Amino acid sequence: LPDDWQQEMTIVSDRAEIDRKTGIGVYEGNVILTQGTLKIEASRLTLIRNDDKLEKAVAEGQPARYQQQMAADKPLTRAQGKRIDYFATQREVRVKGSARLEQEGNLFTGDLLTYDMTAETISASGGQAATSSAETSSGDGETSPGRIRMVIQPQSSSDNSEKAGEAQ
Amino acid sequence: MRKRYLLLIVTLVFGLALMAVDRYTQELVPFQTDSSVREADYYGEGLFSRQYGASGSLDQTFMAARSIHYPQEQRTEFSGPILTSTDDDGKQWQVTALQGEIQDNDHLLYLIGDVEIRPVSDNAMIIQTPALVYNSDTRIAETSDPVTITSPQIRVNATGMTMDLDRQRIEFRSEVTTHYVP
Numbered sequence: 001l002p003d004d005w006q007q008e009m010t011i012v013s014d015r016a017e018i019d020r021k022t023g024i025g026v027y028e029g030n031v032i033l034t035q036g037t038l039k040i041e042a043s044r045l046t047l048i049r050n051d052d053k054l055e056k057a058v059a060e061g062q063p064a065r066y067q068q069q070m071a072a073d074k075p076l077t078r079a080q081g082k083r084i085d086y087f088a089t090q091r092e093v094r095v096k097g098s099a100r101l102e103q104e105g106n107l108f109t110g111d112l113l114t115y116d117m118t119a120e121t122i123s124a125s126g127g128q129a130a131t132s133s134a135e136t137s138s139g140d141g142e143t144s145p146g147r148i149r150m151v152i153q154p155q156s157s158s159d160n161s162e163k164a165g166e167a168q
Numbered sequence: 169m170r171k172r173y174l175l176l177i178v179t180l181v182f183g184l185a186l187m188a189v190d191r192y193t194q195e196l197v198p199f200q201t202d203s204s205v206r207e208a209d210y211y212g213e214g215l216f217s218r219q220y221g222a223s224g225s226l227d228q229t230f231m232a233a234r235s236i237h238y239p240q241e242q243r244t245e246f247s248g249p250i251l252t253s254t255d256d257d258g259k260q261w262q263v264t265a266l267q268g269e270i271q272d273n274d275h276l277l278y279l280i281g282d283v284e285i286r287p288v289s290d291n292a293m294i295i296q297t298p299a300l301v302y303n304s305d306t307r308i309a310e311t312s313d314p315v316t317i318t319s320p321q322i323r324v325n326a327t328g329m330t331m332d333l334d335r336q337r338i339e340f341r342s343e344v345t346t347h348y349v350p
Contacts, residue, residue, distance in 0.1 A: 009348040016326065016344040020293075020336040021257075027344065054348065 001069055004036030005088055009054065011045070023049040033057065037069035037076070040086065057086040066093060070103075070117060077103045079113065091117040099124075110148030124148040209239045215246070219304070228253045228304060232268065242272040249279060252288065253307055256334050260288040263302055263309065275305040285309065285331070293319040295338075297329070307333045315340070323347040 014029025025047040027033075033040040033047075042059035049055060059066065063080040070077055082097025092114065095101060099113040101122060110124040126147045212235035221227040232246035249268035253261050266281030278301055285295040296318075300311045309331045317324040317338070328341030 006350050008350070011344075011346040011348075013344045013346075014342055016324075016340040016346065018324075018338045018340075020338070025346070027346070049348075053350070 001037050001072065004038045004068065005054070007036035009033065009035040011047070013045070025049070031059070033059075037067075038086075039065075039067050040084065041065040042084070054088045056088065059084040059086070063098065066095070070120070075104060077101070077115070079115065081113070093117070105153040107151040108148070124150065206238065207240075208236045210237050211235070212237075226254065228307075230304075243269060244272070245269050249277070251277065251302065251304070253333050255307075255336060257336075261333055262286055262288050263300070265300070275303050277302045277304055283311075285333075291320075293317060293322075295329075295331070309333065312341070321349055323349070 011025075011027055011031065011033045013027035013031040016025060016027045018025045027045045027047070029043065031040075031042045031045040033045060040057060040059050042061040042064040044060045046058040047054060048057075060083050063082055064084045066079045066084050066086065067076045069075070079093060079095045079099070079101040081095035081099040083095075085094040085096075086092075087094070095113045095115075097111065099108075099110055101108045101113045101115060103115075103122070108122055108124050110126050112125045114123045115121075116123075213233070215230070215232040215235045217230045218226060219228040219230070229252045231250045233248035235244055235246050237244045246268035247266075249265055251263040253263070255261060263279065263283070263285050265279035265283040268280070269278040270276065278299070280299045283297050283300040285300075287293065294317070295315065297311045297315045298313045300309050300313075302309045310329070312328045315324075315326050315329040324340065324344065324346045326340035326342065326344040330339045330341070331337070
């Protein structure tokens with residue numbers, strides 16, 4: 001939710017190291033970060049804070065997972081990948097490595113996915129064609145290396161009639 | 169014949185008596201050495217010591233309300249120890265506890281009871297744990313006990329910690345829960 005960043009953030013982990021001078025905290029082992037509807041799960045999480053505000057979080061895992069509710073009337077947006085960069089100030093999420101993002105029934109997979117929460121845009125890139133073994137995305141779809149895949153749900157008829165009514 | 173038996177019995181009784189006396193004296197001796205080991209050779213009130221770095225600047229000061237030195241154990245006990253150390257940025261940190269202990273010619277200061285680490289100038293942070301070992305040479309503090317860190321924005325609970333006072337790096341060993349309050 002828009003006010004997630006104003007909530008208390010809690011991080012539970014097996015180990016942690018905090019460098020008070022640089023403001024960087026590294027959390028390792030079953031790491032779970034929660035802040036409002038934001039939730040990140042990873043095996044390693046690096047938090048970069050500036051003036052006691054979260055600037056960026058880098059989650060790594062097999063896979064690392066992210067979920068957040070963008071608006072009160074919308075379902076959770078979920079993402080997973082080998083690495084997730086969460087830019088708190090820019091309100092942007094970058095998912096890399098077998099990246100997968102689900103939002104309102106739509107599914108995006110590829111090597112790199114970038115989700116801009118403010119503009120509500122998702123950009124995807126296939127990344128380098130895998131030279132050795134074929135890299136397929138997890139889940140039901142097959143993505144050959146270097147390709148992206150999007151599954152966009154058709155708008156339901158009730159949405160269309162509403163729109164038509166508004167247009168008259 | 170009867171005289172011989174009588175003599176034998178007397179010798180037996182005498183021998184048993186000797187053994188009993190010997191055992192009694194053995195039990196006494198350790199008790200006596202124990203109390204002499206605990207004997208202190210000096211008592212100090214209001215201890216204050218300064219340690220300077222190679223550049224001549226004041227690195228650390230150590231104070232204690234009372235100090236007692238036990239020569240046989242080569243150990244000194246402190247009441248109300250207060251250690252003040254300056255980190256790389258020139259910021260001063262204070263480590264306090266109810267009791268402290270150090271072996272002669274050693275750098276490891278064992279602090280026991282309500283151990284606290286805090287900056288001297290402000291209340292930016294306070295670290296609390298029941299017991300801590302502070303190496304006055306490397307200026308690294310370690311504990312395997314539960315630790316709580318409280319600051320205006322952050323609250324951390326963990327078990328086991330290593331803190332490098334100079335570099336201001338803190339490592340938590342297990343069961344870490346961190347709360348950031350915006």
